[in-house]
Amino acid sequence: MMPELGKYEVEVLSSYAVSILLIVALVVVSILRSRKARAALDEVEKRGRKHG
Template identity: 65%
Template sequence: MMPDLGKYADAVLSSYAVSILLIAVLVAMSIRRSRKMKAYLAQIEERVKNG
């Protein structure tokens, strides 16, 4: 299943691990920011609605 990476296996696999971790962090940050902005926009809309 996994290709033979030879002497570079550690470097390649650690690079994959770091890349996956960074992508996961970026996705989590995006989701968190999205939730904050939705709440902020809902607050603004409520203020505008109530005048």
């Protein structure tokens, strides 16, 4: 059930596709950065427990 987009169908659908890809890429990058930051914080906590 897709609306009639006329002569701009390719442009509209491609812009939707690009938008979805960018959103997915941002989510993936955010998850990866979160994991990296969490690992770094865990390392700092381990070092703090050894010396403190």
